Amino acid sequence: MSESVVVVGAGVIGTAVAWRCAQRGLSVTLLDPAPERGAWHAAAGMLAPITELHYTETPLLHLNLDSLTRYPSFAAELSEEAGQPVGFRECGTVVVAWDGADLAALQDLHAFGARLGVESSLVTGRELRALEPALAAGLPGGLLAPGDHQVDPRLLHAALLEAGRRRGVTYVPSGASVVGDASRVTGVRTDDGTVISAAHVVIAAGCWSGAISGVPAAAVAAVRPVKGQTLRLRLPGEPVLRHVLRGAVKGTPIYLVPREDGQIVVGASSEEAGYDVQPRAGAVYELLRDAQSLLPELSEAVLEDVSTGLRPGSPDNAPLVGASGVAGLIHATGHFRNGILLTPVTADGIASLVATGELPDVLQPFAPTRFSPAEVPA
Amino acid sequence: MDDVFSIAGVELASRLILGTGGAPSLHVIDETLAASGTSMCTVAMRRVDPTTSGTILDVIDRHGVRILPNTAGCRTAREAVRTAQLAREALETDWVKLEVVADERTLLPDPIELLDAAESLVAQGFQVLPYTNDDPVLARRLQQAGCVAVMPLGSPIGTGLGISNPHNIEMIVAEASVPVILDAGIGTASDAALAMELGCDAVLLASAVTRAQDPVAMAEAMALAVRAGRLARTSGRIPKRFHAQASSPTEGMAVL
Numbered sequence: 001m002s003e004s005v006v007v008v009g010a011g012v013i014g015t016a017v018a019w020r021c022a023q024r025g026l027s028v029t030l031l032d033p034a035p036e037r038g039a040w041h042a043a044a045g046m047l048a049p050i051t052e053l054h055y056t057e058t059p060l061l062h063l064n065l066d067s068l069t070r071y072p073s074f075a076a077e078l079s080e081e082a083g084q085p086v087g088f089r090e091c092g093t094v095v096v097a098w099d100g101a102d103l104a105a106l107q108d109l110h111a112f113g114a115r116l117g118v119e120s121s122l123v124t125g126r127e128l129r130a131l132e133p134a135l136a137a138g139l140p141g142g143l144l145a146p147g148d149h150q151v152d153p154r155l156l157h158a159a160l161l162e163a164g165r166r167r168g169v170t171y172v173p174s175g176a177s178v179v180g181d182a183s184r185v186t187g188v189r190t191d192d193g194t195v196i197s198a199a200h201v202v203i204a205a206g207c208w209s210g211a212i213s214g215v216p217a218a219a220v221a222a223v224r225p226v227k228g229q230t231l232r233l234r235l236p237g238e239p240v241l242r243h244v245l246r247g248a249v250k251g252t253p254i255y256l257v258p259r260e261d262g263q264i265v266v267g268a269s270s271e272e273a274g275y276d277v278q279p280r281a282g283a284v285y286e287l288l289r290d291a292q293s294l295l296p297e298l299s300e301a302v303l304e305d306v307s308t309g310l311r312p313g314s315p316d317n318a319p320l321v322g323a324s325g326v327a328g329l330i331h332a333t334g335h336f337r338n339g340i341l342l343t344p345v346t347a348d349g350i351a352s353l354v355a356t357g358e359l360p361d362v363l364q365p366f367a368p369t370r371f372s373p374a375e376v377p378a
Numbered sequence: 379m380d381d382v383f384s385i386a387g388v389e390l391a392s393r394l395i396l397g398t399g400g401a402p403s404l405h406v407i408d409e410t411l412a413a414s415g416t417s418m419c420t421v422a423m424r425r426v427d428p429t430t431s432g433t434i435l436d437v438i439d440r441h442g443v444r445i446l447p448n449t450a451g452c453r454t455a456r457e458a459v460r461t462a463q464l465a466r467e468a469l470e471t472d473w474v475k476l477e478v479v480a481d482e483r484t485l486l487p488d489p490i491e492l493l494d495a496a497e498s499l500v501a502q503g504f505q506v507l508p509y510t511n512d513d514p515v516l517a518r519r520l521q522q523a524g525c526v527a528v529m530p531l532g533s534p535i536g537t538g539l540g541i542s543n544p545h546n547i548e549m550i551v552a553e554a555s556v557p558v559i560l561d562a563g564i565g566t567a568s569d570a571a572l573a574m575e576l577g578c579d580a581v582l583l584a585s586a587v588t589r590a591q592d593p594v595a596m597a598e599a600m601a602l603a604v605r606a607g608r609l610a611r612t613s614g615r616i617p618k619r620f621h622a623q624a625s626s627p628t629e630g631m632a633v634l
Contacts, residue, residue: 055591056406056593272425274429315404317402
């Protein structure tokens with residue numbers, strides 16, 4: 001009999017881990033009471049290690065870059081196995097500055113990135129208009145990152161569920177509590193009391209990962225919910241944007257992600273609001289205000305959707321991937337802003353860990369056990 | 379010699395007060411708190427959920443640093459008073475950094491709403507630390523209303539323009555009967571040192587540290603600057619002279 005794996009959480013990370021494990025011939029059960037609650041549902045799907053670079057997060061850059069290189073084959077293989085598209089677009093990303101101070105900040109960040117060897121180039125205001133003619137007039141300049149792309153998380157998630165199903169993943173629409181003791185986890189218990197035994201339990205429950213009952217205290221994941229809101233708009237006629245568009249408007253980050261079908265995803269707020277997922281008027285207003293200041297035509301768009309998701313934030317903004325410190329329990333969570341981007345490397349890494357006991361080197365710095373007990377939610 | 383800093387009878391070991399807005403991660407806040415040696419940290423009540431664990435409040439608590447809730451984002455006295463009440467319930471502290479801004483473009487304090495809110499909160503038993511314009515008359519009125527400190531801006535929030543009207547700060551200091559805390563506008567260490575040299579009792583800053591490329595190192599720089607500025611203020615600086623005055627005496631020199 002093949003070795004068994006239970007994956008708790010059917011967001012993009014959980015479904016991808018389940019699919020990759022099933023591909024390796026493992027017997028996989030996937031549990032989630034409500035997969036659409038996942039952060040993926042609101043996520044824009046930017047695959048942007050370069051324009052998502054932060055001064056204090058250089059270890060994450062290398063992981064993000066690694067996962068991006070996996071995307072073309074990951075997307076192609078997934079699309080083939082699921083028989084449906086995933087919306088992967090190699091469109092590049094343009095970052096625009098709103099005023100001189102935003103441009104100065106962008107120039108500093110560009111210099112920092114250049115020292116780390118990432119590929120991007122500064123562009124003038126006129127060059128910006130040539131790249132994206134629909135941009136507001138008079139923007140002082142920006143940056144072109146030709147390697148930062150996008151995927152459609154809603155298509156991606158549907159394809160991952162379907163590919164898993166075709167590979168024999170058993171999906172159970174239920175919550176889960178972990179079964180075992182302080183030294184070993186042996187399976188999970190579903191909401192109706194059924195116990196599913198497994199050699200490996202993978203926690204991929206996003207921001208809820210730290211709140212799953214039965215997890216030994218020493219192995220509780222250090223994650224918290226960080227609310228994010230995104231909007232989906234549509235302009236009639238030809239697509240107005242060629243690239244993913246990002247910017248800082250008077251210091252506040254904003255992005256516009258153009259889908260193949262003409263939809264534009266605008267995001268995102270970042271709010272420490274607990275598990276609340278109600279849309280907040282001020283966040284919608286600020287997103288529309290800043291998006292329109294970069295792309296004036298947006299005022300005529302149809303507002304199709306307001307989505308709210310809860311990112312799984314970790315203390316250092318980097319994911320928790322690998323052994324939890326308790327035998328039989330593995331974490332694949334805490335991906336914060338980069339869950340969609342980090343899906344391939346996480347799924348490949350966890351499948352490798354489960355099947356061979358080896359976690360790829362690139363994931364070694366992101367051990368779930370790197371935080372002090374004080375940093376883990378009580 | 380003891381150089382004690384206290385607000386409303388509570389001694390604070392550090393004259394540097396930190397804000398957390400704009401910090402890149404909880405981990406960075408953690409290290410920043412340690413590097414700054416601060417003993418009080420202000421948190422926007424509108425931007426944190428006190429009932430969730432693993433948030434910034436836990437990080438601050440762990441350092442034994444006093445939490446000063448603030449009313450950032452409020453535009454009317456009514457909103458600010460309500461936010462302060464929620465903070466008192468959630469965090470069990472009477473202290474509040476009162477912030478009522480006029481508009482999002484300047485984020486300048488609205489003096490009329492501010493005074494209204496201050497009077498109302500003092501009447502409800504709060505220890506009020508108002509973020510105010512660098513207006514000596516408004517600072518006086520806030521003290522008359524019963525505020526336990528006044529917190530004039532150096533320049534608008536997040537601009538990093540430093541102290542744009544040092545003379546006003548000196549005037550506020552000269553007649554203050556409560557601690558004066560320079561709040562907002564600090565860009566780099568020399569701005570913080572200047573605030574202390576002008577006679578401020580403490581400095582509150584956020585963006586200058588949280589949005590710096592290396593926030594932890596900048597936090598240490600600010601701690602040193604505040605300490606240096608305070609020592610300079612209390613050490614009796616030399617007068618400014620037009621002509622040079624040699625530091626070594628010329629009398630009694632050997633004739634060679």
